[in-house]
Amino acid sequence: MLIKNKKSRHRSQQSKMNKNTLAVFFVLLMSAIFSLKISAATDSEELAKAHQAYTAKGADTCLSCHDEDNEYPVMPIFKGPHGQPFGEKAPFNNLQCESCHGPGQAHAKKAKRSDDVAGTIIHFGKNSTTSIELQNEKCIDCHQDTERGHWPGSAHQQEDLTCVSCHQIHVAKDPVMQPTTQTKVCLSCHTRQRAELHKRSVHSMQYDQLQCSSCHQPHGSTSDKLLVKSNLNETCYSCHAEKRGPFLWQHAPVDEDCGLCHVPHGSNQVALLKKRTQLLCRECHSPAGHPSLSPSATSLPGGRHSGIGKFVVGKNCLNCHSQIHGSNHPSGAKLTR
Ligand code: HEC
Ligand code: HEC
Ligand code: HEC
Ligand code: HEC
Ligand code: HEC
Ligand code: HEC
Ligand code: HEC
Ligand code: HEC
Ligand code: HEC
Ligand code: HEC
Known part of the structure; x- marks a missing residue:
C-alpha cells in the first residue's frame, strides 16, 4: 500500500522517471527497515545491560x-x-x-x-x-x-x-537447620521413610538427639545413600561404638554390615531387626550341626538326653546366643555369654 501511494504521487509529477524512482524508493525503504532492525537490536541490548x-x-x-x-x-x-x-x-x-x-x-x-x-x-x-x-x-x-x-x-x-x-x-531460624524440625522437611519428600518412622522400633527422631543428618549428608558424600561416613558400619559406629569390638569371639556378619540384620529407619520387629530372630538367623545358619530346626533329641546341644529340645525348638536363638554382636568371655565362642 505504502509503495502504491508513493508511486501514484510520483507518477503525477514525473511519469517518465517512474521506474527509476521506484527503484530508489525500494532502496530507501529497505534501508529504513534495516535501520529499524538495528535500532531494535540496540534497544534490547540496552535492556539487557539495564538488567545487569x-x-x-x-x-x-x-x-x-x-x-x-x-x-x-x-x-x-x-x-x-x-x-x-x-x-x-x-x-x-x-x-x-x-x-x-x-x-x-x-x-x-x-x-x-x-x-x-x-x-x-x-x-x-x-x-x-x-x-x-x-x-x-x-x-x-x-x-x-x-x-x-x-x-x-x-x-x-x-x-x-x-x-x-x-x-x-x-x-529467623531455618527449619532444616533445627534438630526438632529438620525431620519434617526431609519427610515432606521422603514419604516411605515417614511411614517407617511409625513402626514399632525406630531410631526415634522426635527429639533433638537424632536427626536425618546424624546419618546422612544431604549435600552429597563419598558413600552410597549419602551417608555421613565412608560406609554403613562406620556410620553406625559413630554412635554405637561398643559394637565395633574388637571381640575375642567375633560374629562375622557384624563386622561386615549391620544392615545384614538391621534396617536403619523403622521395623515392626524388636531392635530394628529385618525379621523375627529365628528367621533372621536361619538366613545364614542351616539346621545342619544345630538343633534348633530339628525335632530329633539326639542332635541337641549337650547330648542325647531327650527333653532338651523344648529349650531349643522354636525358641528365640537369643535366649542362649545373647552376645550376638561378639563376646569377650573366654568360653563365649558360641556367643552364649
Ligand atoms: C517499585 C517497587 C519494587 C522495588 C523497588 C523492588 N521490587 Fe521486587 N517486586 C515488586 C513487585 C510489585 C513484585 C511482584 C509482586 C510480589 O511478589 O510482591 C516484586 C517481585 C519480586 C520478586 C519475585 C520475582 C518473581 O519473579 O516473582 C523478587 C525476588 C523481588 N521482587 C526482589 C526484589 C529485590 C531484591 C529488590 C531490590 C533490588 C526489589 N525486589 C525491588 C516491587 C518492587
Ligand atoms: C542469602 C540470600 C538472600 C538474600 C540476601 C535475600 N534474599 Fe530474598 N529470597 C531468597 C530466597 C532463597 C528466596 C525464596 C524463598 C522461598 O521460596 O521460600 C527469596 C525470596 C524473596 C522474595 C519472594 C519472592 C516470591 O516468591 O514472591 C522477595 C520479595 C525477596 N526475596 C526479596 C528480598 C529482599 C528485599 C532482600 C533484601 C532485604 C532479600 N530478598 C535478600 C534469598 C535471599
Ligand atoms: C554473599 C554471600 C552469601 C550468599 C550469596 C549466600 N549465603 Fe548463606 N551464609 C552467608 C553467611 C555470611 C552466613 C553466616 C555465617 C556462617 O554461618 O557461615 C551464611 C549462613 C548460611 C547457612 C547457615 C544458617 C544457619 O542457620 O546457621 C545456610 C544454611 C546458608 N547460608 C544457606 C544459603 C543458601 C541456601 C543460599 C542461596 C539462596 C545462600 N546461603 C546464599 C553468606 C551467603
Ligand atoms: C524436595 C524433595 C526432597 C527433600 C526436601 C529431600 N529429599 Fe532426599 N531425595 C529426594 C529425591 C527426589 C531423591 C532421589 C530418589 C530417592 O532415592 O528417593 C532423594 C534421595 C535421597 C537419599 C538417597 C540417596 C541415594 O544415593 O540413593 C537420601 C539418603 C536422602 N534423599 C536424604 C534426605 C535428607 C536427609 C533430607 C533432609 C535433610 C532430604 N533427603 C530432603 C528429594 C528430596
Ligand atoms: C541411624 C542412621 C539413619 C538415620 C537417622 C536416617 N537414615 Fe536414612 N538411611 C540410613 C542408612 C544406613 C541407609 C542405607 C540403607 C541401605 O543401604 O539399605 C539409609 C537410606 C536412606 C534412603 C535411601 C533409601 C533407599 O532405599 O534407597 C533415604 C531416602 C533415607 N535414608 C532418608 C532418610 C530420612 C529422610 C531420614 C530422616 C527422617 C533418615 N534417612 C534418617 C541411615 C539413617
Ligand atoms: C536435601 C536438603 C538440603 C539441600 C538440597 C541443601 N541443604 Fe544445606 N543443609 C541441609 C541440612 C539438613 C543441613 C544441616 C546439616 C547438619 O546439621 O549437619 C544443612 C546445612 C547447610 C549449611 C550450614 C552448615 C554447613 O554445612 O556449613 C550451609 C551453608 C548449607 N547447608 C548450604 C547449602 C547450599 C549452598 C545448598 C545448595 C548447593 C544446600 N545447602 C542444599 C540440607 C540441605
Ligand atoms: C547419631 C547417633 C546414632 C547413629 C549414627 C546410629 N544410632 Fe542406633 N541408636 C541411637 C540412639 C540414641 C538409640 C536409642 C534411642 C532410640 O531408640 O532412639 C539407638 C538405638 C538403636 C537400636 C535399638 C533400637 C531399639 O528399638 O531398641 C538399634 C538396633 C540401632 N540403634 C542400630 C543402629 C544401626 C544399625 C546404625 C547404623 C545404620 C545406627 N544405629 C546408627 C543413635 C544412633
Ligand atoms: C547377625 C545379626 C546382627 C548384626 C549383623 C548386627 N546386629 Fe545388632 N542386634 C542383633 C539382634 C538379634 C539384636 C537384638 C538383641 C536383643 O534383643 O537383645 C540386636 C540389637 C542391637 C542393638 C540394641 C541392643 C544393644 O545391644 O544395644 C544395637 C544398638 C545394635 N544391635 C547395633 C548394631 C550395630 C551397630 C551393628 C553393626 C556394627 C549390628 N547391630 C549388627 C543382630 C545383629
Ligand atoms: C548374614 C549371615 C548371618 C546371620 C544373619 C547370622 N549369622 Fe551367625 N554366623 C555367620 C557367620 C558367617 C558365622 C561364622 C561361621 C564360622 O566361623 O564358621 C557365624 C557364627 C555364628 C555362631 C558361632 C558359630 C561357631 O561355630 O563358632 C553363632 C552361635 C551364631 N553365628 C549365631 C547366630 C544367631 C543366633 C543369629 C541370629 C540372631 C545369627 N547367627 C545370624 C553368619 C550369620
Ligand atoms: C537352649 C539354648 C539354645 C538355643 C535356643 C539355640 N542355641 Fe545355638 N547353640 C547352643 C549351644 C549350647 C551351642 C554350643 C554347642 C556346642 O558347643 O557343641 C550352640 C551352637 C550353635 C551354633 C554353632 C553350631 C556348631 O555346630 O558349632 C550355631 C550356628 C547356633 N547355635 C545357632 C543357633 C540358632 C540360629 C538358633 C535359633 C534358631 C539357636 N542356635 C538356638 C544353644 C542354643
Missing part, C-alpha cells in the same frame, strides 16, 4: 516496596544469619539483597509501572522461572566449602533439587 545493573541504593530501594506490608515477608531475614552485617562474606556487607537476587535495577524500574515483573530478577523456590543452575550458583558462590564438595553429581543435585528445596532464607 545493580541498584544504586541496594536494600533501601528493595525495601521501599518489599516492606512489612508486602505479601511475602522479607524482613525476618534480619533475624537470621544472612541479615547480619558481620564478616567478609555477609550479604549485607556486599550487594545486600542483590547478593542473592542478582542485579535488580531493571526489576525496580519495571515494578514501578507494573506488577508483572516475572523474569526481571533472580527468583528462588518452587514457582521460580530462574534456572536451577543459576539459583544454586548464587548460593554456592558464598558456600563453596568442603561440606558442599560432593554436591555436583549427588542424588539431590541429580534430582534437580535446589538449595532452597530444603533451606529457607527469609526466616
Whole structure:
C-alpha cells in the first residue's frame, strides 16, 4: 500500500522517471527497515545491560516496596544469619539483597509501572522461572566449602533439587537447620521413610538427639545413600561404638554390615531387626550341626538326653546366643555369654 501511494504521487509529477524512482524508493525503504532492525537490536541490548545493573541504593530501594506490608515477608531475614552485617562474606556487607537476587535495577524500574515483573530478577523456590543452575550458583558462590564438595553429581543435585528445596532464607531460624524440625522437611519428600518412622522400633527422631543428618549428608558424600561416613558400619559406629569390638569371639556378619540384620529407619520387629530372630538367623545358619530346626533329641546341644529340645525348638536363638554382636568371655565362642 505504502509503495502504491508513493508511486501514484510520483507518477503525477514525473511519469517518465517512474521506474527509476521506484527503484530508489525500494532502496530507501529497505534501508529504513534495516535501520529499524538495528535500532531494535540496540534497544534490547540496552535492556539487557539495564538488567545487569545493580541498584544504586541496594536494600533501601528493595525495601521501599518489599516492606512489612508486602505479601511475602522479607524482613525476618534480619533475624537470621544472612541479615547480619558481620564478616567478609555477609550479604549485607556486599550487594545486600542483590547478593542473592542478582542485579535488580531493571526489576525496580519495571515494578514501578507494573506488577508483572516475572523474569526481571533472580527468583528462588518452587514457582521460580530462574534456572536451577543459576539459583544454586548464587548460593554456592558464598558456600563453596568442603561440606558442599560432593554436591555436583549427588542424588539431590541429580534430582534437580535446589538449595532452597530444603533451606529457607527469609526466616529467623531455618527449619532444616533445627534438630526438632529438620525431620519434617526431609519427610515432606521422603514419604516411605515417614511411614517407617511409625513402626514399632525406630531410631526415634522426635527429639533433638537424632536427626536425618546424624546419618546422612544431604549435600552429597563419598558413600552410597549419602551417608555421613565412608560406609554403613562406620556410620553406625559413630554412635554405637561398643559394637565395633574388637571381640575375642567375633560374629562375622557384624563386622561386615549391620544392615545384614538391621534396617536403619523403622521395623515392626524388636531392635530394628529385618525379621523375627529365628528367621533372621536361619538366613545364614542351616539346621545342619544345630538343633534348633530339628525335632530329633539326639542332635541337641549337650547330648542325647531327650527333653532338651523344648529349650531349643522354636525358641528365640537369643535366649542362649545373647552376645550376638561378639563376646569377650573366654568360653563365649558360641556367643552364649
Ligand atoms: C517499585 C517497587 C519494587 C522495588 C523497588 C523492588 N521490587 Fe521486587 N517486586 C515488586 C513487585 C510489585 C513484585 C511482584 C509482586 C510480589 O511478589 O510482591 C516484586 C517481585 C519480586 C520478586 C519475585 C520475582 C518473581 O519473579 O516473582 C523478587 C525476588 C523481588 N521482587 C526482589 C526484589 C529485590 C531484591 C529488590 C531490590 C533490588 C526489589 N525486589 C525491588 C516491587 C518492587
Ligand atoms: C542469602 C540470600 C538472600 C538474600 C540476601 C535475600 N534474599 Fe530474598 N529470597 C531468597 C530466597 C532463597 C528466596 C525464596 C524463598 C522461598 O521460596 O521460600 C527469596 C525470596 C524473596 C522474595 C519472594 C519472592 C516470591 O516468591 O514472591 C522477595 C520479595 C525477596 N526475596 C526479596 C528480598 C529482599 C528485599 C532482600 C533484601 C532485604 C532479600 N530478598 C535478600 C534469598 C535471599
Ligand atoms: C554473599 C554471600 C552469601 C550468599 C550469596 C549466600 N549465603 Fe548463606 N551464609 C552467608 C553467611 C555470611 C552466613 C553466616 C555465617 C556462617 O554461618 O557461615 C551464611 C549462613 C548460611 C547457612 C547457615 C544458617 C544457619 O542457620 O546457621 C545456610 C544454611 C546458608 N547460608 C544457606 C544459603 C543458601 C541456601 C543460599 C542461596 C539462596 C545462600 N546461603 C546464599 C553468606 C551467603
Ligand atoms: C536435601 C536438603 C538440603 C539441600 C538440597 C541443601 N541443604 Fe544445606 N543443609 C541441609 C541440612 C539438613 C543441613 C544441616 C546439616 C547438619 O546439621 O549437619 C544443612 C546445612 C547447610 C549449611 C550450614 C552448615 C554447613 O554445612 O556449613 C550451609 C551453608 C548449607 N547447608 C548450604 C547449602 C547450599 C549452598 C545448598 C545448595 C548447593 C544446600 N545447602 C542444599 C540440607 C540441605
Ligand atoms: C524436595 C524433595 C526432597 C527433600 C526436601 C529431600 N529429599 Fe532426599 N531425595 C529426594 C529425591 C527426589 C531423591 C532421589 C530418589 C530417592 O532415592 O528417593 C532423594 C534421595 C535421597 C537419599 C538417597 C540417596 C541415594 O544415593 O540413593 C537420601 C539418603 C536422602 N534423599 C536424604 C534426605 C535428607 C536427609 C533430607 C533432609 C535433610 C532430604 N533427603 C530432603 C528429594 C528430596
Ligand atoms: C541411624 C542412621 C539413619 C538415620 C537417622 C536416617 N537414615 Fe536414612 N538411611 C540410613 C542408612 C544406613 C541407609 C542405607 C540403607 C541401605 O543401604 O539399605 C539409609 C537410606 C536412606 C534412603 C535411601 C533409601 C533407599 O532405599 O534407597 C533415604 C531416602 C533415607 N535414608 C532418608 C532418610 C530420612 C529422610 C531420614 C530422616 C527422617 C533418615 N534417612 C534418617 C541411615 C539413617
Ligand atoms: C547419631 C547417633 C546414632 C547413629 C549414627 C546410629 N544410632 Fe542406633 N541408636 C541411637 C540412639 C540414641 C538409640 C536409642 C534411642 C532410640 O531408640 O532412639 C539407638 C538405638 C538403636 C537400636 C535399638 C533400637 C531399639 O528399638 O531398641 C538399634 C538396633 C540401632 N540403634 C542400630 C543402629 C544401626 C544399625 C546404625 C547404623 C545404620 C545406627 N544405629 C546408627 C543413635 C544412633
Ligand atoms: C547377625 C545379626 C546382627 C548384626 C549383623 C548386627 N546386629 Fe545388632 N542386634 C542383633 C539382634 C538379634 C539384636 C537384638 C538383641 C536383643 O534383643 O537383645 C540386636 C540389637 C542391637 C542393638 C540394641 C541392643 C544393644 O545391644 O544395644 C544395637 C544398638 C545394635 N544391635 C547395633 C548394631 C550395630 C551397630 C551393628 C553393626 C556394627 C549390628 N547391630 C549388627 C543382630 C545383629
Ligand atoms: C548374614 C549371615 C548371618 C546371620 C544373619 C547370622 N549369622 Fe551367625 N554366623 C555367620 C557367620 C558367617 C558365622 C561364622 C561361621 C564360622 O566361623 O564358621 C557365624 C557364627 C555364628 C555362631 C558361632 C558359630 C561357631 O561355630 O563358632 C553363632 C552361635 C551364631 N553365628 C549365631 C547366630 C544367631 C543366633 C543369629 C541370629 C540372631 C545369627 N547367627 C545370624 C553368619 C550369620
Ligand atoms: C537352649 C539354648 C539354645 C538355643 C535356643 C539355640 N542355641 Fe545355638 N547353640 C547352643 C549351644 C549350647 C551351642 C554350643 C554347642 C556346642 O558347643 O557343641 C550352640 C551352637 C550353635 C551354633 C554353632 C553350631 C556348631 O555346630 O558349632 C550355631 C550356628 C547356633 N547355635 C545357632 C543357633 C540358632 C540360629 C538358633 C535359633 C534358631 C539357636 N542356635 C538356638 C544353644 C542354643
